[in-house]
Amino acid sequence: MYDQTSLDRDLRRVADELTIPDPALAAKRQRGLRFILQAQDGQTLDEVRAVFTAMHPGFEVEALFPAGDFEPVAEGEAPPFPLYLSGYVATLLGLSVEDVEQDALGIAEEAKLRGGFVDIGVDVAVENPFPGTVQEIDADQLDASTSAWALEAMRVPQAWAAAGGNRGRGVSIGHPDTGWSPHAEWEHGGLDLSRQRNFISGEPQGDARDRFNGGGTLQPGHGTHTAGVMVCRGGIEGGRFTPPGRLTGVAPDALNVPLRAVTSVILFPGQLEVARAIVYGVQVGCRVISLSLGGVGLLGVLSQAIVYAIGKQCVVVAASGNYPDWVAPGLRFAVEPAIWPNVAGVAGSTRGDKPWESSGRVPYGSVAIAAPGHQVPMTVAVRPGQDPHRYGLGSGTSYATALVAGVAALWLAHHFGGRYTGPGTAQAAFMAQLRRTARRPSGWNTWFGPGIVDAHRMIAERPGVVEIDGANGDPQRAAS
Numbered sequence: 001m002y003d004q005t006s007l008d009r010d011l012r013r014v015a016d017e018l019t020i021p022d023p024a025l026a027a028k029r030q031r032g033l034r035f036i037l038q039a040q041d042g043q044t045l046d047e048v049r050a051v052f053t054a055m056h057p058g059f060e061v062e063a064l065f066p067a068g069d070f071e072p073v074a075e076g077e078a079p080p081f082p083l084y085l086s087g088y089v090a091t092l093l094g095l096s097v098e099d100v101e102q103d104a105l106g107i108a109e110e111a112k113l114r115g116g117f118v119d120i121g122v123d124v125a126v127e128n129p130f131p132g133t134v135q136e137i138d139a140d141q142l143d144a145s146t147s148a149w150a151l152e153a154m155r156v157p158q159a160w161a162a163a164g165g166n167r168g169r170g171v172s173i174g175h176p177d178t179g180w181s182p183h184a185e186w187e188h189g190g191l192d193l194s195r196q197r198n199f200i201s202g203e204p205q206g207d208a209r210d211r212f213n214g215g216g217t218l219q220p221g222h223g224t225h226t227a228g229v230m231v232c233r234g235g236i237e238g239g240r241f242t243p244p245g246r247l248t249g250v251a252p253d254a255l256n257v258p259l260r261a262v263t264s265v266i267l268f269p270g271q272l273e274v275a276r277a278i279v280y281g282v283q284v285g286c287r288v289i290s291l292s293l294g295g296v297g298l299l300g301v302l303s304q305a306i307v308y309a310i311g312k313q314c315v316v317v318a319a320s321g322n323y324p325d326w327v328a329p330g331l332r333f334a335v336e337p338a339i340w341p342n343v344a345g346v347a348g349s350t351r352g353d354k355p356w357e358s359s360g361r362v363p364y365g366s367v368a369i370a371a372p373g374h375q376v377p378m379t380v381a382v383r384p385g386q387d388p389h390r391y392g393l394g395s396g397t398s399y400a401t402a403l404v405a406g407v408a409a410l411w412l413a414h415h416f417g418g419r420y421t422g423p424g425t426a427q428a429a430f431m432a433q434l435r436r437t438a439r440r441p442s443g444w445n446t447w448f449g450p451g452i453v454d455a456h457r458m459i460a461e462r463p464g465v466v467e468i469d470g471a472n473g474d475p476q477r478a479a480s
Helices: 004-015 023-031 045-055 104-115 139-143 149-153 156-162 184-188 222-231 271-283 300-311 397-416 426-437 455-460
Strands: 033-038 059-063 087-092 119-122 133-137 172-177 235-237 240-242 255-260 288-291 315-319 344-349 369-372 376-379 391-395
Touching: 033 104, 033 271, 045 059, 045 087, 045 104, 104 119, 133 139, 139 240, 139 391, 149 156, 149 369, 149 376, 149 397, 156 397, 156 455, 172 222, 172 271, 172 397, 222 255, 222 376, 222 391, 222 397, 255 271, 271 288, 271 300, 288 397, 300 315, 315 397, 315 426, 344 397, 344 426, 369 397, 376 397, 391 397, 397 426, 397 455, 426 455
Parallel strands: 172 255, 172 288, 288 315, 315 344, 344 369
Antiparallel strands: 033 087, 033 119, 059 087, 133 391, 235 240, 376 391
């Protein structure tokens, strides 16, 4: 049962705390106790706001996709997806779900009854204690003969040659993550800061730089770590990276559009922010969406944003998640949205062409493909004023996902001139070709997908015609 007095008591108790809470809890409180709802057609922002302020005057209410920030819908036209016009977010700042004595679902149910809303959910921050790792190395170590092993494993140099030297030209990759940070590699290009956007509340929209929120399970710098393996501008010769930089991405001719949407991919509070980032990325011309993040029990706003992206002929790839050795293999579940059947979920592989056992992969069939995800050469994020020449070896499905996003850019650039024009959706065609052309090493465990992505075959072979299940990219597997 809803109790406003209890909420007041919770707010006073948190405000009176003398000790600083752990960083993860602090991040949740800064984000607030948050509800995402679908109103009835015709219900206005003022009407929705009145429902929540009557429940507690501290509630702030805004549209999920404000007209001033996203493309407007012409009068009389249907919205691109239900929550685009009828979605709202109500937030009580200063509290997390853990701080509330009463059941947050009960608060949601009370609001639904009072407002007559179609649906409402609690946007819960889920902590994942199993992050990937970054092992920092000296820049000179990147000159070793095996520095480009990950791209060689995916046959990327052969793909570039088959594409006539087109390495993703004309394709932009939308990258919802922790944002970008200064690095020597960006001096040669790769980031498109003209379209950067920040979706974190209280930070300027036009500045997607990583704020390096640290401590606990937070992951500062993750956006830079994963961006480098996509678009760093170097080349490859004899298994080594070549200038102009010290590192080479899968798609050096593509552009990475930084979209700051989370403070960490492990503390996953960003269902709303990531959904907004996806929609914005699509609307500013991104044709690939790379999601090196995930969670559990995610709300419809994220799935609707992904369906929107797929309907706009974008390719969406996502990380299957990471687990430590002590978690039994049968419990290493792929996370959302990677596990959703309309998303290309990516597991990891190793330098020896073996599955990276820390990858999420349950249930069987939830992983679309594997890519190098263990000790992948990457850019290490640099705080302003620090040495910008920092590199490392990253382990996690975040890196495998970024690599596959780069392959998607190569595929779109070569076969379609940057924008998909084939039958059905780009997503269904890309996923079908990923599976059909995968390189399957001897003894490969197909719980990690049909094999390792083969960029050369993706480029050298024409995309086949696929059967499309569902309309506009709804969560149904396309036949491969």
